[in-house]
Amino acid sequence: MLLSILFICSLFSTAHTKDVMLRDTCSHNNCLRAFLGSGPEAVAFCQTYTSGIAIPTFAANCHGDTAKVISACSCIYTAPTSSSSILITSASLASISVTTTTTTPTPCFCTAWSQISPAVAACMSITLDNIHAPASSAIILTKLKIGASVIFSGTTSFAFTNSSQFRPLQIAGSNVTIAGAPGSIIDGGGPQYWDGLGSNGGLPKPGQFMKVQITNNSIMRDLYIQNYPSHGINVAGVLNSTIQNIVMNNSLGDAPNNISKGLAAAHNTDAFDVGNSVNLLLQDCKVWNQDDCVVVSDSSNVTVRNMFCSGSHGLSIAGGGTGPGHNISNILFTDSIVTNSTNGLRIKTDYNATGGVVNVTYSNIQLSNIKTYGIDIQQDYLNGGPSGIASNGVEVANITVSNIKGWVVPEATDYYIFCGDGSCQDFTFYDVDVSGGTEGSSCNYPPSGCPGS
Known part of the structure; x- marks a missing residue:
């Protein structure tokens, strides 16, 4: 609680300062009682009082005795020694209007x-x-x-x-x-x-x-x-x-609920949607979800490492868009685990989009229990499902896939690469071994075919 006391503050004159020095100790006589009873009026009087000036009617009990007036004033008001300090005696609080304010920091x-x-x-x-x-x-x-x-x-x-x-x-x-x-x-x-x-x-x-x-x-x-x-x-x-x-x-x-009609209750639950970012390090994260674990678009110099992804659509790049500015470059996915997921590694570019996906590396990633594609690069992506016709408006170039090991379920496809005409360049696969799928792998790029073929 803070006490806010409002006075009209002014310095005493030199003569008044001398009077202050002559003041006696408080004496609760009839003169002081009159001052206390007059409250703010008495304080205002004492602020400007010097000996010899007229004594107000409220101080009639002082009988014109200057010493008693000075004593009474000293009990309810002490002049400041400088313009920045005011001393209020305890006696004066009894007669001064006080405003109490509660403040919360x-x-x-x-x-x-x-x-x-x-x-x-x-x-x-x-x-x-x-x-x-x-x-x-x-x-x-x-x-x-x-x-x-x-x-x-x-x-x-x-x-x-x-x-x-x-x-x-x-x-x-x-x-x-x-x-x-x-x-x-x-x-x-x-x-x-x-x-x-x-x-x-x-x-x-x-x-x-x-x-x-x-x-x-x-x-x-x-x-x-x-x-x-x-x-x-x-x-x-x-x-x-x-x-x-x-x-x-x-x-x-993951489980259905009473309104999901047998489907997993949660859907479209991407964990990290990275867009329009530069010089980002995303690391040491764990994800249990029902869509992309990480998806990168329109960004450069992004490193994604030491990720654990379960139930997801994998570690993805979403390239291209309508109009200029849809470029992705210098992306590294490394030292991660993708399990119980729809896809393992994926680069998807929108059908009839424009832009670029350049200098992308996937390295040292373990895949297990993948349900659709182990490694997926496709240029016919539509949100409702692939168009089946690859477009070539998005350049996909300098893609390195190394030390990728793991397995997909029998109903899945180990590798699926579907590029537009001339829009894919310089793919390198090194030490890549994804197996288990009975659905035949399909790769229309590179010319040598799917990894391990």
Whole structure:
């Protein structure tokens, strides 16, 4: 509690300063009682009093005695020794109007959603502890101070929001640190939305659970994210930054529910959608989901390493688009495991798209229990299914696939490469051995055929 006491402050004259020096100790006589009874009026009088001036009527009990007036004033008011200091005696508080104000400091340790915005504006170090975001209320961390840090602790959760435009968690900043405390969980509330259709229809659901745009040596690490409704983390416009040790666990969505009509309840649950990013390191992550583990588009100088992917559509590149600017270059996927997934490694370029996919390396990756394609490079991709006609508007060149080992289920295909006319160049396969599929492999490039043939 802070006491706010308002006075009209002015310095005493030289004569008045001399009078102050002559003051006696407080004597609770009738003169002082008159001053105390007059409250602010008496204080105002004492602020400008010098001996010899007229004594107001409220001080009639002082009987014109200057010594008594000086004594009374000394008990309720002491002149400042400088323009910046005022001493108020305890006796004066009894007669002075006091305004009591309760102030709450800006909370850098947030326990309620409403505290987040002021914390972002004021704090360099922010903790979000057991935050529950109300319906239609995103956790917005897009105006972090340069160099700020945010720690998620406890369980972060979100009320049901029936909108495909809603982005529950939004992060942006320069040289920032985003991290999870030990044992923390970010829960997207997926079972409220899962209907087996994902973003292809059915119940409206957040199209991207988290949007991340961090730059200039930022790091996002140690987050445990579960049950996100549809697409997971949109890594958009990230520059010179690292994302590491992230768990994306949507394994609960593998089973059907009462509205998914026998399909896996969760669908279109990409873990990391990387787009328009440069100099990104994505490493040491674990994913259980129902769509791409990692998919890279329109980016350059991206390294993806030490990933564990289960239930996914694999480690993917999505190349091409409409109009200029859809180029992907210098991408490395390495030292990873892909298991129980639809595809192992995949480069897909949209049918009739334009752009380029150049200088891509897949190395030292283990595949197991792959359901459709072990290694898949196709230029007839459509979201609803392949067109069956490869187009050549996207150049796919300088592709290296080395030390890739593993197996697919019997109903799957070990290798599938379907290039447009003249649009694939310089593919190198080294120490590649994917087997198990009884569906015949098919590769129209390179001219030597599929790996191992």
